[in-house]
Amino acid sequence: MSSAETPTTPRGPVDSSRIPRYAGPATYARLPRLDEVGGKTDVAVVGVPFDTGVSYRPGARFGGNAIREASRLLRPYNPAQDASPFALAQVADAGDIAANPFNINEAVETIEAAADDLLGSGARMMTLGGDHTIALPLLRSVAKKHGPVALLHFDAHLDTWDTYFGAEYTHGTPFRRAVEEGILDTEALSHVGTRGPLYGKQDLTDDEKMGFGIVTSADIYRRGADEVADQLRQRIGDRPLYISIDIDCLDPAHAPGTGTPEAGGMTSRELLEILRGLASCNLVSADVVEVAPAYDHAEITAVAASHTAYELTTIMSRQIAEARVPRQAVSER
Numbered sequence: 001m002s003s004a005e006t007p008t009t010p011r012g013p014v015d016s017s018r019i020p021r022y023a024g025p026a027t028y029a030r031l032p033r034l035d036e037v038g039g040k041t042d043v044a045v046v047g048v049p050f051d052t053g054v055s056y057r058p059g060a061r062f063g064g065n066a067i068r069e070a071s072r073l074l075r076p077y078n079p080a081q082d083a084s085p086f087a088l089a090q091v092a093d094a095g096d097i098a099a100n101p102f103n104i105n106e107a108v109e110t111i112e113a114a115a116d117d118l119l120g121s122g123a124r125m126m127t128l129g130g131d132h133t134i135a136l137p138l139l140r141s142v143a144k145k146h147g148p149v150a151l152l153h154f155d156a157h158l159d160t161w162d163t164y165f166g167a168e169y170t171h172g173t174p175f176r177r178a179v180e181e182g183i184l185d186t187e188a189l190s191h192v193g194t195r196g197p198l199y200g201k202q203d204l205t206d207d208e209k210m211g212f213g214i215v216t217s218a219d220i221y222r223r224g225a226d227e228v229a230d231q232l233r234q235r236i237g238d239r240p241l242y243i244s245i246d247i248d249c250l251d252p253a254h255a256p257g258t259g260t261p262e263a264g265g266m267t268s269r270e271l272l273e274i275l276r277g278l279a280s281c282n283l284v285s286a287d288v289v290e291v292a293p294a295y296d297h298a299e300i301t302a303v304a305a306s307h308t309a310y311e312l313t314t315i316m317s318r319q320i321a322e323a324r325v326p327r328q329a330v331s332e333r
């Protein structure tokens with residue numbers, strides 16, 4: 001066991017058979033706060049309430065808390081991955097990173113420093129955005145720990161554009177910056193769920209030059225989730241992997257609560273199935289961003305995001321447990 005891992009029995013969520021699930025303040029999945037587990041955890045669920053980088057409708061600063069509220073109904077056993085994620089490893093809610101809403105450059109620095117602290121403590125991060133700008137400082141921090149990482153980017157958009165109104169740090173530009181900074185492994189970069197109008201054909205040429213492959217939402221519809229997951233897994237191999245999920249990868253019918261919706265997206269079932277197909281990948285951290293609750297209805301988007309984070313968390317806690325105990329014991333716990 002590495003010193004980074006929790007040696008004792010993990011403290012799980014509040015028991016919803018004893019305390020009604022709608023009672024009390026919302027942490028993600030009713031998990032303990034980081035301070036309730038001694039300030040150390042294997043997986044840190046952390047909010048980044050920041051949306052100053054958006055090009056259209058604002059409101060993703062409220063996304064993290066909307067996801068926490070919608071996550072009250074999650075249960076401790078995940079049958080799709082045959083695992084109890086909160087028993088296999090310590091998962092805790094690390095609260096929010098407080099980023100300056102009036103200064104994007106400063107906010108990006110703050111997010112990177114906070115991520116350095118969490119990753120430095122040995123935790124993997126499950127970040128709840130926030131707009132997509134936040135992926136850049138998160139990737140910077142992850143690359144400091146692991147070197148350039150493979151990236152799976154689920155999104156309707158490329159987010160490899162150059163600048164908006166002259167600004168370098170926006171929600172449409174994080175992955176171009178990341179490639180420029182050399183923090184991504186350019187042999188293993190994919191966008192998944194891409195669709196919708198672009199500024200010009202050059203957007204695609206530029207994106208390809210940066211090393212990205214594209215699985216469009218139409219590809220997923222035609223080929224199916226299993227085949228797509230197989231292809232992605234082969235491209236990634238055993239590289240350290242970061243998964244960034246812009247909730248607008250889903251069709252607006254499945255995620256109306258987001259700032260830049262595009263018609264013709266994948267279903268939440270397809271997204272969850274692709275993620276389950278990636279369970280054997282070396283997932284070092286992940287984010288779910290762009291949930292903007294003001295445009296949501298009946299928590300459709302926040303529920304989808306809470307389940308998305310649940311699959312990602314399950315992948316990470318299974319891997320932490322597998323590194324600690326003999327392989328066959330993991331599904332029995």
Ligand SMILES: N=C(N)NCCCC(=O)O
Binds near residue numbers: 055132171172246260
């Ligand atoms: N990352 C998200 N959600 N959207 C990027 C859209 C950038 C644009 O307005 O062209």
Ligand SMILES: [Zn+2]
Binds near residue numbers: 246290
């Ligand atoms: Zn997007």
Ligand SMILES: [Zn+2]
Binds near residue numbers: 132155246
């Ligand atoms: Zn995005």
